[in-house]
Amino acid sequence: MRRAVVLGGSIAGLLAARVLSDHADEVLVLERDDIAPRGGLGSGQGPRPGVPQGTQMHALLEGGRRRIDEWFPGFATDLIADGAALADTGRDLHTYVGGRRKVLVDGVEMISATRPFLEAHLRRRVLSLGNLRLVHGRVCGLAFEGARVSGVRYTRTFTDARDEVVLDSDLVVDATGRASRIGTWLQEGGWPEPATRRMHVDLGYTTALFRRPEGRHDTTLAQSLSTTPDGRLRLSTLGRVEGDRWIVLVAGYADDRPGRGSDEFLLRCKQDPAAEFRQLTEDGELMGEPVSYRHPDNRRRDFHLLDRFPAGLLAIGDALASFNPIYGQGMSSAAMHASCLAAYLESRKSLDPAWSYFKQTRAVVDDAWRTSTLNDLRLPHVTGPRPRGFRIASRLSDIVDRASMTDPVIHRRCLEVTQMLTPARTLMRPGTLLRAAWAVRNQDA
Ligand SMILES: Cc1cc2nc3c(=O)[nH]c(=O)nc-3n(C[C@H](O)[C@H](O)[C@H](O)COP(=O)(O)OP(=O)(O)OC[C@H]3O[C@@H](n4cnc5c(N)ncnc54)[C@H](O)[C@@H]3O)c2cc1C
Known part of the structure; x- marks a missing residue:
């Protein structure tokens, strides 16, 4: 390809740009926030308007970390050298359910850092690629030529539509996040928009930063699921x-x-x-005011169900699917979509519509969607839609969850799924279910 244009310069956009840099003479990342680095990593390490969730806690799962490390060798090591925490689940991940601590199992590693810090490190690595350039502007739509997308329309003034410029492109990748306007842009060009599936979860997040007291309270990562006396599910998480x-x-x-x-x-x-959370109120020093964020729904755009789609266009990251953030799947999903993009570009023989890409990403989305929504659907206020076989799947997954409290083998298998290392369906294998049932029986005995 002569030129590929990525819309949005956040995690999914940066990873797509990395993959495209192997296949295009020139890759442009079009971003509405001014994210051009000015002097080292200093700029761009705070939250920015285009990524409002950047104020909230983010952890990088092992599934995503491994992939990013393949594209950028030493990425995780650099993060850790600059202050991010590496949490080995056998030592550092304290998981509580109703105040009871889960059995520890080692060998799975997560990274805890603020989201702007993660993004700034990734951006630095991506921008060091020779054939890549940032363009500051707001995307307003797509340009079409026959049955393909031939470019992107954007403005540099952000407010004045008369300032619109067209950027020619062989491939456009939409990475503008969950609020992507790709459906409208397609309709404007006479193409059908993908059906968007939503599951209303109405989740509220509030995040705060604390200074760590010297020499005390050494927790790296703790998470606590609890239920209030009137039956409401709450989650607290703490990460160094x-x-x-x-x-x-x-x-x-x-x-x-x-x-x-x-x-x-x-x-x-x-x-x-x-105890970790109670202790924090005694010896942790709150830094600034807590910041809230509301996540109304999980949503996915089912491109694979369309019967017509232009060549030269695809979507990645949250623009494809965004899940309940408590499972921390977003950045790792984006990394998996980027792997699908790499496979698509390697096997592609022409500029036909990216059906094979959407087929592959569908499997990735289905899996993350299953993990997230199976749990979400157990919440009384979440009304559906319920997939076929939900009752039985929910009952079995309840047994596996309970067993993971005490059985290290089951906990390890659960971690491999939640860290996006193996597909969710592996937890429904007869061997796992039998072992889980046995562990639960022993707990009850
Ligand atoms: C509260 C919360 C907590 C989360 N916690 C985790 C976690 O612990 N672990 C994890 O892996 N994931 C987590 N996620 C998910 C994660 O934030 C996203 O999945 C991840 O950022 C990938 O998103 P993205 O790059 O597709 O889109 P985004 O990060 O939303 O970025 C979209 C980009 O597109 C740009 N843009 C949008 N419109 C335009 C336009 N018209 N023109 C130009 N640019 C445009 C934006 O400025 C932005 O830079 C969390 C999400 C939320 C909401």
Whole structure:
């Protein structure tokens, strides 16, 4: 290809750009935020308007970390050298359910760092690629030529549509996130828009940073699932991050979403049955005000169901599917989509519509969607749609979850799924189910 244009310069866009740099003379990343680095990593390490979730806790799962390390050897080592925390699940990941700690199993590693820090490191590596350039502007639509997308329309002034410029491109990759306007852009060119499936979960996140007290409280990563006396599911998570700080998240659903303000934040920590969160209110020093974020729904765009689609266009990352963030799948999913993009580009013989790409990403999305929604559908306020066989799948997964509290083999298999190393269906294998049932029986005995 002569030129590929990536729309959006966040995690999915940067990973797509990395893959495209092997296949195009020139790769342009078109981003509405000014993300051009100015002097080392210093700029761009704070949250930015185009990625509002950047204020919230983010962990990089092992499934994503491995892939990113393949494209950028030493990426994780650099992050850690600059202050990110590496959490080995056997030592550092403390998981509590209702205040009871899960058995530890080692060998799975996650990275805990603030989201802007992760993104700034990735951006630095991507921008060091010789054939890649950032373009600052807002995408307004696509340009079409016959049955293909021939470019992108964008403005540099952001407000004045008369300023519109067309950027020619052999391939356009939409990485503009969950609010992508790809459906509208397709319709404007006379193409059908993909059906968007939504599952309303109404999740509220509030995140705060704490200074770590010297020499005390050495936790690297802790997560606590608990239920309030009136039956509401809550999640608290704490991770050590760069700058000798902790990032701490409290989350709840529907009318139990955490409100704003530090008093309520600290109260939630105090109410948590896991000691790490209570202790934080005694010896952690809150840095600034907590910041809230609302995630109304999980959503996916089913491109594979369309019967017509232009050549020269595809979507990646949250523009394809975005899930309940408590499972931390987003960045790793984007990395897996980027692997599908690499496979598509290697096998592609012409500029036909990217059906084989959408077929492959469908399997990735289905799997992450299954992990996320199977749990979400157990929440009383989540009404569906329920997939076929949901009741039985939910019952079996309940047994596996319970067994993972005490059985290291089952916990390890669950971690491999939640860390996106193996597909979710592996937990439904007869051997795993039998072992889980046995472990639960022993717990009850
Ligand atoms: C609260 C919360 C917590 C999360 N926690 C985790 C976690 O722990 N682990 C994890 O892996 N994932 C997590 N995620 C998911 C993760 O943030 C995303 O999946 C990840 O950022 C990949 O998103 P993306 O690059 O596709 O889109 P985004 O990160 O949303 O980026 C879209 C980009 O497109 C740009 N853009 C949008 N429109 C235009 C336009 N018209 N013109 C030009 N540019 C445009 C934006 O400025 C932005 O840079 C979380 C998400 C949320 C909401």
